[in-house]
Amino acid sequence: MTTDTEALLAALAAAPRQALPATRLAALVRAAGVDAGRFAGALAALADGGRVALLDPPPPDRHLADTDLRVVAAVGGPAGDDPAGAHLRARQTWDEILRGFLAAHRCQ
Template sequence: MTGTGEAGEAAGAAEAILAVLRRTGGRALPAPELLARVRRPGGDGARTDGWDRARAAGGLAELEAAGRVVVLDPPPPDVHLRGMDLRVVAAVDGPSPQAQERARRAADERWRLFLRDFLATHRCG
């Protein structure tokens, strides 16, 4: 595949990611859930597979670099979660610093909910 094709695929994946985030009503999503919801371009409705997931990850990186999403990448709160993708992604709804802050707060809120539920149910030992 040519570089132009790959760039087009990353752009398509970026737009698909933004579409998924728009449907959340401003809430953040865990990155694995977000990437699982991303559909292939072309409207065939098929779920992403490993190949498409790599393109979706490229689209996510492109959006983060452009400031269109905030990606929270917290350290694992427990040794049993090492190596897991714990990132949380929120869309930035505009170019203002306030929009960036709203997205950061949404990602942080989602992380705290996960952390609260995890710590309430997980038992080591």
């Protein structure tokens, strides 16, 4: 495992549900020196290796069509779960984000 992948997993380990929006995860590991290109490579390596589950939901609004809405969850999370459990935690995180968005968003 590389330093970059370790930084991503450490940030996820400290997160509620061990799941975060990809953009938030990228911001957290930027402090560890992981730039956008290295973040993309580390995230792909972790996903390919089955260490994280990636949820890529459709945009809830046309204005978010070009926004990175992915949610990343560590496989093995708090309960030592499998990929399906990690995907469920990613979905729960997305649902929470979506509820907040829909409660505050007013399309004009």
